[in-house]
Amino acid sequence: MSSVEIIQIWVAAFFTLAIFSFLYKDNPFYKLAEHIFAGLSAGYYVGLIWKAVIIQQLWDPMLAGSWWLVIPGILGVLMFARLWPRISWVSRIALAFVMGNTAGIFLITQLHGIVLPQMQATMLALGGTAGFASALLAIIVVVGVISTLIYFYFSKEHTGVLGVTARVGIWFIMVSFGAHFGYTVMARISLLIGRVYFLADLWLPSFSQLF
């Protein structure tokens, strides 16, 4: 390990431990780390947008002749009108442009890319010839999808057949959320493993280099 590497590791280890110190209680080290973190992240955005948007998407193409890009450039600058209450309404134009476009894409893709394919995939033949296991699976999927949809149907009281189906729905939902629970626990532990690995595999060995 070179001395530069050792410094890098110690800096990273210091901030890792400063964040972990919140587990004991809120303290100045955590506050310090938290505020530096907020600042660096904001600074990262500035560097990124400067390069990826202002230079690459606006400045260079405009120099190359795409003068009309001045329009989105102005729209972008209008966004900052938000900061002054008196002219903040101007920023709505820019915001409306982005929101409207996203809405237009979403309106179609949610129906075309999610609702239709998911409906189609649920149209399964029940009791086919492929054997008991796949027949059972088809029934589980079909009953699960329909009863979940009915559970989240609000225009009728959940009584009678609807009530029974919604009841089945809730059991299905609990199984699915149980799976979600298990997976989420797994996710959080993995992240801890990542940090412990860094501390144990890189930081600890650097001690022997120091002394």
Next chain:
Amino acid sequence: MLRHLRIRFLLTLLLTLVADYQFAVAQTSDDIFRVDRINALITFVLFSIAILLYIKWAKEGKPLFIRKIAGLDAVEEAVGRATEMGKSVLFIPGIQEIDDIETIAGISILGRVAKITAQYDTPLVVPVRYPMVLAAGQEVVEQAYIEMGKRDSYNRDIVRYVAGEQFAFTATVNGMMMRDRPAANIYMGAFFAESLLLAETGNAAGSIQIAGTARPEQLPFFIAACDYTLMGEELYAASAYLSHEPLMLGGLKGQDLMKVLIIVSIIIGIVLMTLGFGDAFRNLFEAV
């Protein structure tokens, strides 16, 4: 007149946009109109009509039925318990800004809770993280107290601003819970990782806990740690049920109609597939 012009404008726009200019470089298909996407077009048209019609009806004040969400009974029961015990109720409308629809739903449920606490003079505490949410929350709570004829019991500190980042906010609220030991904690809105910490502390403080959020990764934790949980769309439905706000209500009803159509289509598909000649029907839903 204006309406007529609007339609003319739209048609002209449409025709200019899709006229055949022949500057194709590489053509994937010869048709200008994507005939293969007609199923998406039909879905899109049906969907738009359903939503817009119901919103129109809701605005006109037509009675549109939404069932009462079971979770709302649980909320009322919890507030009732707090009254009996002479303890306070803690309500958190999520940790997001006011432009998040989950926060909006949370605030409208807060209106209902405030009415009950006003009626029985039960202390209510609402910590919020953003000035805009503070303003909206204060407005709703004050309105509720006035409606119940308890203008005098209202004070501006019911909804209070707790500054700070996600975990700092959580730490402060947790402190409040352990100190005041509220009889009921109600969480309605957008929650993230702090859901765990809040629910855990509330549990240690011995409070009844009711939660509602649309975030699927937080729902399981709320279900396991709270006495009742409003899941996903139930949060919006509860809010529409209480506020009768035409956009929310109309949207919800329109979506419900679509759900019926979807369920019916799925069932037809399943029956036809099971009988062995469903492929043609199933292909109607092919997304290309």
Next chain:
Amino acid sequence: MRTIVPVIVAFLAGFVMIVSFFFNPERTLLGRIESEVLVWVTIVGGFTLLLGVVSITRVNWQAVRTMKEGWGYNLLTLLSIFVMAIPAMLPASWSQLFGDAEGSIYDWLFFHVDYPMMATMFAMLAFYIASAAYRAFRARNPESTLLLVTATLVMLWRIPMGEAFLIQVGDTLLFGYNLPESINTYIMNGANLAVQRGILIGAALGAASMSLRIMLGIERTYMGKG
């Protein structure tokens, strides 16, 4: 004027996308417009991020100026913003410390300060989950019992040690029934898939309905007050 212009802009920006979906972009004027609009949106979108930075700067500057309690921390945030941003905006041709390539100040601060902190923030949750598991997750009713039982099975199934255990259980108690495989088939690809599909369809309808309202200018919450 203050609402009608944004509403028209929102409508047109969305309308182009919907029409172009149903027509062949290559042969119409529409295709050209669609492409251009999308480029514009990515540009304007970039400025939204900067807006966030400006408001963080403002909030912290206010705190420093009025010497609010703990203003030293706010000053630190301000300094961090500048230390990160300014070298990144200077051309890399001046010095290798500038720009954002490997070896620059920007890259170094990101990988050795920002990155470890961000990775640690969420790692803390592992501890919180364990303590909540002990103190709050109760099998208080049949629903939450089912949830916890499924969660336990899935947690076992996803780790090699647990999987071996489940196979053992299947072998000795259930006549060689393959437990891990059926967890994958019936829980993950059965009940879970079905519920997620139902929720997906519901959420897609909700998102589409919101989009429709935004496009038509019925829903204007996003514009804010003023």
Next chain:
Amino acid sequence: MNFWDKLGALDRRWIYLLVALSVIFPLIVPMSFKISITPEARQLFEAVDALPDSSVVMLTFDYYPSTVAETEPMATAALHHLFRKDCKVVTMTTIPLGGPSMAERVTRTIAREYNKDYGVDFVNLGYKANWVAVLKGMGNSIEAIYPADNSGAPLSELPLMATVKNYDDVSFIFVVADNDIVQNWVSIVNAQYGTPMGAGVTAVGAPKYYAFVGSGQLTGLLGGMKGAAEYELLADARGLAEKGMGMQSLAHLVIILMVIVGNIAFFAGRWSQKGKVR
């Protein structure tokens, strides 16, 4: 205060300590287990493996530094697999905080091992804002959205990009993500342009995406660190995820134990109190 109450009121820092020990212990006493492969991971691997040599594959770095422990092993294993197969790799990201830096560093590090040349064998497009428009816009023209790559070189100067104009020229999209973006890759790109895709996601999101695997919109799925470990094994690129499995095992057991003991303490405490009232 009886035993059960004391057990219920245990200070949470003891539990934190137990979790820490469960993760540290396997580092001191290494444990190795046989890692089984789920069908979803195998499908993804086989779809990538079946691509003809020198196909163009798009690999996305749609994750924040906060989830690298789960996602980076997936991206790394995928890169090993792709470079070994001589595929051409185009990387991009929709994550503003760190995405471009991580894509650059990970890709270049692995490319060095296989002597791959930048611009010929792989390109890092980097970041552009507003992912919905980015995903949609690349369907018309990648160059319109990305006039230059991450380091600022115009796309026209990169030989690889001369053959990759839009999704039609991409054989497979390998999404590595820690957020809902997967859903948009599916509903915007796969549904409209038909490009086959598979996803490696954090465990938090994984249960949801089974619905897309079931509908055939995703060819396969890797869920969390276990999913990453599976791909590492399949692609013969052993790394961090596989090593992490031992730690993961013990920690899961600790959590399960906590749930069980916590519930016993709770119900036993309740039961003993009932006894007293009588």
